[in-house]
Amino acid sequence: MFGRQVAHITRAFTSKASTTTTLHRAILSRASSTSSSISSSPLSSEVNSFNPKQEGGSVSRIARLLEWSDHLARASSSRNRGPDGKPRRIPPDQLKPLPTTRRVQDSYVQLDLKFSEDPVLRESYLGGLSKQPRMGRLMEDFDSVAGAAAYRFVLPDGVTVAEAESYGLYLVTAAVDRMDVLKPLTELHDGSVPDLRLSGHVSYASESSLEVFVRLSTIPKTPEEASATILIGRFAMACRKYSGGKQPIAQLVVVGEQEEELVKMGKDMRENKKKRRAMSLETTPPSAAEAKMLHDLFVGKQEIFARNASCPDDVVFMADTALKSATLNHPTDANVHNKIFGGYLMRLAYETAFATACLFSRSTVHFIALDEIRFALPVEIGSLLLLDSKVTYSPIRGTHKSFHVSVEAATTDLFTGERRVTNTFHFTFASDRPLARHVLPKTYLDAISWLDAQRRREEGIAVRKAYDSEEV
CATH class of the missing domain: 3.10.129.10 (Hotdog Thioesterase)
Structure with missing residues (x-):
């Protein structure tokens, strides 16, 4: 039963006939639009800092300066930190109110790894036994992508991860429910490594917790070429107060049949997870x-x-x-x-x-x-x-x-x-x-x-x- 439900939601990322794929494409389209909230948000600039098109420079230059995962997870950019090295705090009178409602596309983030354009970046990801990107390194990135999507859902537009402390809240990865390879990650026929895109968005939210779907796919070389989904996964995130206890988060607003289907699957998977734990051999x-x-x-x-x-x-x-x-x-x-x-x-x-x-x-x-x-x-x-x-x-x-x-x-x-x-x-x-x-x-x-x-x-x-x- 659980396998069929997971399969059903994964097809939302892979099947052209899936209604949820339409939703995903709409989110993706919005993400790539110059007027989208992703390109205009300071948090988004952190998420997309490895995208040479948005950065306006070489990926390798950024890759040499700092690791993507550390950059996003610790939000260590100097513009967000004071002289003492601690994150800058927003003055109380300048705090934007936390959002009370969010939609799925409000949380969408993506990270492009364009190996074909940057040999330094490619070298930093390749494993010692093959010319394929190291899966452990990609898992590290996925945790960052899931965290970025969760923070985009919880924080007001324009607020960075480093500034979350000003709101007295933080997010933790409570669990990684599953990751499944749908298509093996292999070299191309010419021996090169395909360019990859890691993306994620919130698919379900409760009072203080949320689930984020992540996807690893190839980046098409031409508009006519289709993107291949390599892997999908699901992260469970929890929002907490620095003072202790659960931090209430925005309500996920569902609009249309596609989003209703996506959220329903998230609820079903959550229930299946509870049943599995109840039957655990522990x-x-x-x-x-x-x-x-x-x-x-x-x-x-x-x-x-x-x-x-x-x-x-x-x-x-x-x-x-x-x-x-x-x-x-x-x-x-x-x-x-x-x-x-x-x-x-x-x-x-x-x-x-x-x-x-x-x-x-x-x-x-x-x-x-x-x-x-x-x-x-x-x-x-x-x-x-x-x-x-x-x-x-x-x-x-x-x-x-x-x-x-x-x-x-x-x-x-x-x-x-x-x-x-x-x-x-x-x-x-x-x-x-x-x-x-x-x-x-x-x-x-x-x-x-x-x-x-x-x-x-x-x-x-x-x-x-x-x-x-x-x-x-």
Whole structure:
């Protein structure tokens, strides 16, 4: 059910026949218009600062000066900061009132990465194993795009991210509900990297929280060429007061059938997310079918699980796939709230998961999906970030290429030794060739992780099947 609904809303970005695509095109058209609010807003100038057409200069010049994600997330532009380095505050008598109503297109933002025009920018995004842009770097950018769209929705027109403190409010990324690759990101036939556009807009808003849809697509070279959607995702944002508690935000005004459909899908997905959490294996025992599956697994493969038994070449225990990393968190990676930037954490977790996936499959892998990241606790500056990655599921029977990798993020206080789990990342990868071995749990806790990863992988397959994508 959830997969079909996610598929339905994704088609809003991809199908020419979709009514919601009409809405998206209308938003896109408004965004590119010289009279649009996006080009005239100071916040928008931050969002589009990597667009050479709007900047009037080379992308590489800007790229060398500052990182896009840090620029937007921390709003560190000198024009928005005082001599003490702190964000400038708007005098109370000059504060514009917060908007009480907003429409979808009021929140639209986009970031163009024109690799064909700038070799320095292209070099900063390319990975070490291929000529494709690093997905972890793009995830970092997506967090910034989602944050920019959310701030555009919440703040008055003309107010920058750095000036949000004057209103006593801030936005946090509460969760990344899903990211799904609809079309693999590959090189063009001539070996070049396609120009990419990251875009996002608010699709649902409640009293103090909102959801932002993000999209990665190619930039057409000619007016006749169609844009290809590569990936879509959904971020959950929460608005809070500096004094504590929830900050009320503008009401999302729906006009027309297209917008009604979009908002309804957002509500449905929100309800499905609640149902999934209620059925989570963290709080609920496995179903009867899952319990039988585990029973058959451990009883049917007793020779593998016996003490001192040797593992066949096509089996690897979950614990033996583990890969760990440690990173000391510095102020350069902080957001406007003086905590470690969420997009930066996503990149580190993805790159650790990618390395784990390559070691397990013993081949090149590509990213398929990300399933629900909840940022439960903030990561403090000066703490030690520990990432514990392992392959948590791969099919036992048949020929398959896809498998699941989970990454647990925890922080440790260097002086007290206190350890806190901040969140868990769930990734699905696909190998370039069929897997030669499969992963098995050895303990009950590993078995629960194995079942949870199986659920997530199957849900992702249902989503991709709904788009007539090839099952991997």
